[in-house]
Amino acid sequence: MRVVAAMSGGVDSAVAAARAKEAGHDVTGIHLALSRNPKSYRSGARGCCTIEDANDARRAADVIGIPFYVWDLSERFHTDVVEDFMDTYAAGQTPNPCLRCNEKIKFAAVLDRALALGFDAVATGHYATVVHTEAGVELHRAVDGAKDQSYVLGVLDEAQLRHSLFPLGDTPKTQVRREAAERGLLVADKPDSHDICFVADGDNAGWLREKLGDRAPNTGGEIRDETTGEVLGHHEGTFGFTIGQRKGLRLGRPAPDGRPRYVLDIEPVSGTVTVGPRERLAVDRITGDRLRWCGPALPAGTILDGPDVTVQLRAHGAEHRAVVRVGENTLDIELLDLAEGIAPGQAAVVYDGSRVVGSATITATRRATSATGGPDSPVEPTW
Template identity: 75%
Template sequence: MRVVAAMSGGVDSAVAAARAVDAGHEVTGVHLALSRNPASYRSGARGCCTVEDSNDARRAADVIGIPFYVWDMSEEFHDDVVTDFLDEYAAGRTPNPCLRCNERIKFAAVLDRAVALGFDAVATGHYATLVDGAAGREMHRAVDPAKDQSYVLGVLTAGQLEHALFPLGGSLKTDVRAEAGRRGLLVADKPDSHDICFVADGDTAGWLSEKLGDDAPNRGGEVVDDVTGEVLGTHGGSWAYTIGQRRGLRVGRPAADGRPRYVLDIEPVSGTVRVGGRERLAVTRLRADRPRWCGPAPDGPLRGTVQLRAHGREHAATVRVVDDHVDVELHEAAEGVAPGQAVVVYDGSRVVGSATIVATDRAEHAARADARPADERARA
């Protein structure tokens, strides 16, 4: 096959490209320029958008012996990832830009361009595995649980998986680094990228404050006790908070029971941030929209698991597809679940699909509902 190897400048994508060559594919390395001014994005070779990263990718391609090009995706990245990130925070939600980048850039814009140029597939350094199942290509978790990235790939459709290659899914990260060293790749010991690549100094709250500006509707507001309604303090922008956050609340005085307070809810119109005890973070149900299925959608209740964060644990759950949204019943309560996050659905190790969380029900609300008379519950 003719394969585009997306080379970020890190060790994983370099080894993935080399393995694609070893598999007999005709490989061309491509680095994505995601900013017209790379210095405005993360520096110090800690992201995937810097000049250093582009140079590292080019050197790796030279060592592997494949053609190398830089594709300018800065306009698409700004419109589909950065602007979306700002809009979501302004609306009081907590997005994951890596999912959006995979969905709209790496496996939409890049794949579309690659196919138009006559390529058959896109190979990346993501840790996930692909197998051919009865209903077509399936995506499963990686062998290395510490590096598994199936959560951020849960936005891929069945059609996109047919044109994807993940050469590292069956390997441990330690083995990948050792292989890079044996191949003479200078990125063998390069640190992994982390944080948000387009926030140059890692200060997400400060970056949001600068970008959203003084005219944002939720520029300032009150920090309120969720039980008593007491105003505990004020803030300069609700985008500095996310559900489940404990540090940086600056409410001035402790709770009556002396225990820490956590962010429970963010009201984007008024800018009100509601806080309370940790027990009030527990969520038992959630609703999600914009589902994207990695294969056939469930045709009935699916008793499987869901993952709610990129590095979070699995939660046993029953998932139901209702019209154009997904209802998830968690078998045990989860904490810190925020609208805007993705819920990724698994059936064993297989990734079924994902959706964007729009609403949650706290465990205490469910308990109160179950305590109602049976005839009232039936009418609800």
């Protein structure tokens, strides 16, 4: 096959490209220019988006012995990922820009261009596995559970999976680094990137404050205690908070019982941020929209309630046993294992064993029954 290898400048994508070539494919390496001025996002060799990363990718392609090009997707990236990130935070929700980048950039814009140019597939360094069966194509977790990235790939549909290669899905990360060194790739010891690529210093709130400007729904508001209604402090914008946050609240005084407070609710119109004890973060029900199926779409009315049905709510979070009900373009998820700090805007990815069934964007959560035995109101719209 003719394969485009997306090379970020990190060790994983370099080894994936090398393996694709070794498997007999006709491989061309590409690096995505996601900003016309890379320093406007961040500096330093940290995994993508920088000049250093582009140079690292080019050197790796030279060592592997494949052609290499840079594709400018900066305008598409800014519109589909950066603007979406800002809009979602401005709405009082919590986005996952890496998941959106996979959906809109790496497996939409890149794949569409690759197919138009006569390529057959796109190879990346993601830790996940594509399984071809008689019934179709399936996405599964990687062998290395600690590095598994199937969560952020849960937005891929069956057509995209048919043209996707994940050469590292069967390999532990430690072995990938050893292999990179044996192949003479200089990125063998390059640190992984963990921060949002377009936030220069990891200060999301500061970046949002600078970029949103007049687009922010409010420039300040109150921080209130859920139990007493007392105003505990003030803030400069709800975009600086996310559900479950504990640090950076700057309340000046502890709770009467001395325990820390957590963000329980964010109301972007009034600017009110509600805080309270950790146990009030527990959630037992979730709804979501923007359904994406990693295989055939499940019809409305389908109920997934087998012993292996789980839901993952964060990129490296735990699996929660669940009962999943499919509606008209919605998912209703009953969590058998409670989750904490779940915010609208995040993704809920549904699994059946190791197989990714699909995903939805969380629109509402319901807090678990309180300690007094009474039902709590939902964090977002009424069920």
